[in-house]
Amino acid sequence: MDKANWKGQWGLPLFLWFCIASQLVFARGIQKNNSQELRSSHPLKLDVQHGHVIMDNGLVRVTFSNPDGMITEIKCKGINNVLDYHQIESRRGYWDIVWKRPGQDKSFFLTIPGTSFKVIAQHENQIEVSFKMTYDPYLDQSGTSLPLNIDKRFVMLRGESGFYSYAIFERLPGWPAVDISETRIAFKLDQGRFNYMAIADDKQRFMPTNIDRQKGQRLAYDEAVLLTNPTNPALRGEVDDKYEYSKDNKDNHVHGWVSSDSHVGFWVIIPSYEFKTGGPIKQELTSHVGPTSLATFYSRHYAGDTLKGLQFEDGEPWKKVFGPIFTYLNSNSDNVEPFSLWEDAKQQSIKETQKWPYDFPMSEDFPQADQRATVRGRLLINDRYLQEGRFPAKSAYVGLAPPGPLGSWHLDAKGYQFWTQTDDNGYFTITSVRPGKYNLYAWVPGILGDYKSEIDISLTPGEFNLGHLIFTPPRNGPTIWEIGIPDRTAAEFFVPSGAPGLENSLYINHPQKYRQYGLWERYTDLYPNHDLVYKVGVSNYRKDWFYAHVNRRTVDGQRIPTTWQISFDLRNIVPTGTYTLRLALASATLADVQVRVNNKNRRSPDFSTGLIGRDNAIARHGIHGLYQPFSFNIPGHKLVRGSNAIFLTQSRGGYPFNGVMYDYLRLEGPDV
Known part of the structure; x- marks a missing residue:
């Protein structure tokens, strides 16, 4: 159900509710803060039991399994457990890791189990506890244990409506090689309560359920499901896919869920990305149907195997602190509009960011x-x-x-x-x-x-x-022509509307319309019999350059390579000079871009990128994956005075997601 079209109990459009809520947020926020200040007099309590550890500050009570360190229960705002209590204790709130040893074909998914418990700090303003998994190489004769020490830390502060999580990952010299492909914190929330998800001002809505997905029709990519018989009839005919809700690190500060019945919000706040992978524009998952919320510290999403980030050789030592992140819970029983809880969560996110680096972590590995x-x-x-x-x-x-x-x-x-x-x-x-x-x-x-x-x-x-x-940017000569904007995305190119019957209503007429499922199929709809031709000086890349260079679907369902043509005129030629073609790619998946100059049928290309890319950004609704620049020299004698053409062939057929997204293309003349 599109937030912009949803109506409240008195029939008001949501944007009017937003105006009303915005006026009330500040006043209600003050009431909430005053209430917390009054309740902050509650002393912190730590109860260490044989099988569980409980932290309580009067606002939130968190229960962990002991010594595993799994989050089994979060009690707050009158709800006994916001987590999915139908799940086993180890699959409600947990740190996890995906890893394998060199030579192994299959990776192991592990919810990281602590093997020892320790109280790090306990005083009137703070509790910090540790659940540590320790690797013993002498006990690992079969080579099936994860060669890491992982110290999971959880912190509760007085007067804060939530708790903090971080972990110290460590490898000692001499330990065996290992390849880690993912590590994160995952929260599985109560499916009967949390139904409204928010990850940005313009990306929030009432969501389908896990059961809706299970009853739906799986589409060409496993994560995508067509909702055929959802509990909420308004969602029938929509596509749900967790990758539709990905965000860049630089934008991924807060996301989460609201229980519209209990008026309680659950939020993952990431105050810094200093500990995350790949800088500001690496994309990661956020919240998605489950209801699930994630804090992903390292993954190969939108990068693939090209990202070797956490591959360790035999004997290679390493230590890194992931986090802290803040798990925040809020409530507002006076306002039925979920947007108000989102606004409060954003304000809390700003506060957490301003407090970075935190002054409370007790590990010497986290400098203040x-x-x-x-x-x-x-x-x-x-x-x-x-x-x-x-x-x-x-x-x-x-x-x-x-x-x-x-x-x-x-x-x-x-x-x-x-x-x-x-x-x-x-x-x-x-x-x-x-x-x-x-x-x-x-x-x-x-x-x-x-x-x-x-x-x-x-x-x-x-x-x-x-x-x-x-x-000094790369350049060999003056610009003859250019296509696009060098911003490491394909966002400025033509992104079609979603296919009827395969849309997510949230992204209709949305700035991120590229998040719609199946846009790769629209190329065939637009170019059923011939490929894209771009005429320099005539064409407009915002309208005439398709956002992804993909294969064409034939009537019998085959996927055949496509060749795009750039036509341009040259008044003067320097036959002995060297021209430069620059291709900056925003994404590549099992692709090979071949370049031919003024001869489309030449058997061997003049230049080729070779087989590149596994970032899956086309299938996973991203407008970029891993950035890759290429530069090719064109001898002046290959060009002619008058009409010229450069042909770009993505030569790998047979699969709908093979292709590239161009960031920017430029032809330079000889240096003068």
């Missing part, structure tokens, strides 16, 4: 504010074909990440990353940086390429000014 560094500087661009002289890098993403090759930050998972954006004059300040060795990386929306500092930067607590940094 006075143990961290601040880095300042200014980024300038040097591209004489865009502007004479150096000019500020506006709104550039600037980050510190472990040393590595150009652009390596988007594949990093073992270390920490710290990102910000420059102001209009190119100045930046990166705060709360852990001590260590880094490179400074950057990329600028609207400018092709990556920046990396020439030297490693070693940081200790304190302030560091890097001065003026010069980014």
Whole structure:
């Protein structure tokens, strides 16, 4: 049911309810805060039993299995357990990990079990407890144990309506190799209560149930289900897929669920992404049908096997702290509109972000504010074909990440990353940086390429000014033509409407309409008999360049490769000069882009990317996956005065999701 069309009990459209709720949120928020301040006088209680551990601050009571450290019960706001008590105790709220040893074909999914319990802190303002899983190489003769120590920590503070979670992952020297493909915290909520999901101002709605999915029709990609007989008839004919609710790290601060009957909200708040994978634009899952809420710290979603982030060799030591994240619960019995609880959760998210780095974690592996560094500087661009002289890098993403090759930050998972954006004059300040060795990386929306500092930067607590940094983008000559905007997504290209009967009503006329299921099929609808032809100077990439270069579906159901044509005129040619074709890809899945110049039927391509990509962004409704730039030199004698054409063939057929998304294309002339 689309939030914009939902009507309340008096028939008012939801946008009017939003206006009313917005006016009341502040006043009700004050009432709520005052109530919490009064109730914060409740003393913290810790009850350690033989099989369970209970933390209680008068606002929220959390029960863990002992010594496993699974979250078995969360009691608050008059609800005995917001978690799905129909699940076994180990599958209600838990840390999990997916891993395998080298040479194994199958990965293991493990809800991480603690083997020992310890009270880390217990006083009037804080309880912190530890459930630790310890690896013993001497007991692992069969090679079937996970070679990690994992210390799961849970913290409860006085007066806070929720609790914090973090974990210290550690490998010691000499331990065997292992490949980790995912680790996260998962919460499975009471299916009978939580029915309204919110992950953004414009992405929230009443959701189908797990049973609705089970009764539905599975579609071409396993996670996608057509709802054929849902409990809520208004959802009949819609598609549900958890990947429709993915978000970039930089935008993924708060998400969760509301019980519209009990007027209780359950929220996962992620105050920082310094400990997450791949920087600001790595996509991760959030909340989805279950009802389920996730805090994903590392995964290969929208990256595939190209992301080797947590592969460890024999003997390789490592330590990293994931989190803390905050599990927040709120309520508002006076307002039947779920949006008000979302507004309160957003405000709480802002508060948590402002408190980062937290001052309460008791692990020495989590440095507090006075143990961290601040880095300042200014980024300038040097591209004489865009502007004479150096000019500020506006709104550039600037980050510190472990040393590595150009652009390596988007594949990093073992270390920490710290990102910000420059102001209009190119100045930046990166705060709360852990001590260590880094490179400074950057990329600028609207400018092709990556920046990396020439030297490693070693940081200790304190302030560091890097001065003026010069980014010289990749370029061999003047721009002859360009298609798109170099912003690492395909969002500016033509994204079709969803196929009738296969839509999620939330994304109809939505800025993220690319989240609709099955858009790859619309290429065949638009180009049933011939492929896309783009005429430079005539065509408009917002209307005439399809967002994904995919295969065409034939009448007998086959998937055949497609060839796109870029037509352009040249008045003058430098036969002895070198022209440069730049292709920046926003996504690739089992694709091979072959380039031919002025000869579509040439047997061998002039250039080829080779087989690339496993990010599945096309199937999983993303507008980008892993960014990949390519550059090809075109000898001047291959071009002619007058009409020219470049043919782009995605040569891998046979599968609907093979293809690429282009970020940006540019033809450069010889240097003058």
